[in-house]
Amino acid sequence: MNTPETSGRRAVTATELFDRVEAILLKAGLHPVQAAAVTRVIVAAEADDCKSHGVYRIEGVLRTIEAGKVKADAEPALMPDEKPTIVRVNANGGFSNAAFELGAPLLADRAKEYGMAALVINDCTHFAALWPEIEFLTALGVAAMAMCPSYATVAPAGGRYPLLGTNPFAFGWPRKNGNPYVFDFATSVVARGEVELLRRAGKKLPDGWAVDPDGQPTNDPEAALAGALLPFGGHKGSAISTMIELLAGIMIGDLTSSESLEQLGSTTLSPSHGELIIAFSPEAFADHRGRNPFSRAEALFEAIAGQGARLPSERRFAARANSEKHGLILDDTEFETLTRLEAASARR
Ligand code: NDP
Numbered sequence: 001m002n003t004p005e006t007s008g009r010r011a012v013t014a015t016e017l018f019d020r021v022e023a024i025l026l027k028a029g030l031h032p033v034q035a036a037a038v039t040r041v042i043v044a045a046e047a048d049d050c051k052s053h054g055v056y057r058i059e060g061v062l063r064t065i066e067a068g069k070v071k072a073d074a075e076p077a078l079m080p081d082e083k084p085t086i087v088r089v090n091a092n093g094g095f096s097n098a099a100f101e102l103g104a105p106l107l108a109d110r111a112k113e114y115g116m117a118a119l120v121i122n123d124c125t126h127f128a129a130l131w132p133e134i135e136f137l138t139a140l141g142v143a144a145m146a147m148c149p150s151y152a153t154v155a156p157a158g159g160r161y162p163l164l165g166t167n168p169f170a171f172g173w174p175r176k177n178g179n180p181y182v183f184d185f186a187t188s189v190v191a192r193g194e195v196e197l198l199r200r201a202g203k204k205l206p207d208g209w210a211v212d213p214d215g216q217p218t219n220d221p222e223a224a225l226a227g228a229l230l231p232f233g234g235h236k237g238s239a240i241s242t243m244i245e246l247l248a249g250i251m252i253g254d255l256t257s258s259e260s261l262e263q264l265g266s267t268t269l270s271p272s273h274g275e276l277i278i279a280f281s282p283e284a285f286a287d288h289r290g291r292n293p294f295s296r297a298e299a300l301f302e303a304i305a306g307q308g309a310r311l312p313s314e315r316r317f318a319a320r321a322n323s324e325k326h327g328l329i330l331d332d333t334e335f336e337t338l339t340r341l342e343a344a345s346a347r348r
Pocket residue numbers: 052053126127128129130131148149150166167168169170182183184185186187188189190191192194310311312313314315316317
């Protein structure tokens with residue numbers, strides 16, 4: 001694993017990185033509630049070595065603010081309670097992260113009270129990984145899933161042109177001891193951010209990730225970004241991605257990925273749409289069956305690991321432990337990005 005100060009890499013503390021990123025976002029005019037929430041997910045991504053949603057995303061956030069495609073001064077608002085199991089937060093055109101932080105504690109309370117509940121976030125701009133949200137909820141003792149559309153950059157299985165988003169889907173199960181069980185993935189073969197990082201590194205894409213603007217298979221990241229990514233698992237990923245368009249777009253009265261791209265007019269800015277998070281109380285579901293859902297889940301996880309398979313998020317948790325010990329490791333490009341953005345903020 002990385003160690004601090006090895007060639008091309010530098011260690012920063014989480015607090016230092018938080019302060020530096022937050023200062024850049026505040027200087028760009030982001031409301032303090034939004035700046036803090038956005039910074040938390042960027043720092044968490046760096047701590048967990050999820051580079052496609054870490055420091056690399058700051059410039060996209062700034063571009064989106066400068067283009068006026070996110071309401072920088074917005075504060076999220078809890079909407080009136082029409083149904084107790086549907087918590088609604090309107091992000092009021094701001095980033096999704098502060099809206100999630102506002103609604104999530106109530107979501108967990110309602111899930112514990114009623115067995116399950118949903119958090120609907122409307123009118124948000126979204127760029128982040130979903131696992132920080134899932135881990136927030138598992139820490140409160142509920143199982144949870146989260147999903148959202150994105151903008152149209154993925155061709156449906158059997159199709160050739162962008163229609164679906166990279167539509168992330170995440171799930172978490174709370175564990176009494178240790179880290180929760182969490183997975184979080186794009187429903188495309190990979191997140192678009194990964195393709196962008198490969199483009200910057202001058203590397204080729206593996207076969208089967210993408211098609212070019214003519215719908216022909218490509219290994220060139222540039223052509224893939226201009227064309228379309230493919231869904232993971234062929235028709236299966238395509239169907240899950242379509243489900244996300246339906247539930248977290250159409251059902252919650254918000255934008256689909258193609259509507260979002262049409263409204264945004266660019267894939268270089270963060271897209272606007274909604275998000276759906278559903279939380280479950282395992283105890284409430286298992287209650288009348290007299291079987292402990294947590295000990296049974298542990299047996300399942302042990303059986304998976306017993307075959308030599310790793311649980312999802314284990315890489316992240318190992319990276320987090322490393323960051324806690326040695327600091328968060330930024331490469332030269334990330335360090336230069338931070339310094340350059342700070343200098344630009346100072347000139348504002
Ligand atoms: P990956 O394919 O890298 O990882 C997906 C999940 O699978 C992770 O939970 C990962 O855990 C786990 N995993 C990976 N390899 C294995 C393995 N060998 N065995 C068991 N589990 C494994 O992620 P993606 O590229 O699909 O997505 C990256 C991020 O992008 C996500 O956080 C997602 O939320 C975000 N995203 C956000 C979008 C948005 O619109 N906001 C759009 C699309 C994606 P681990 O991390 O430990 O490797």
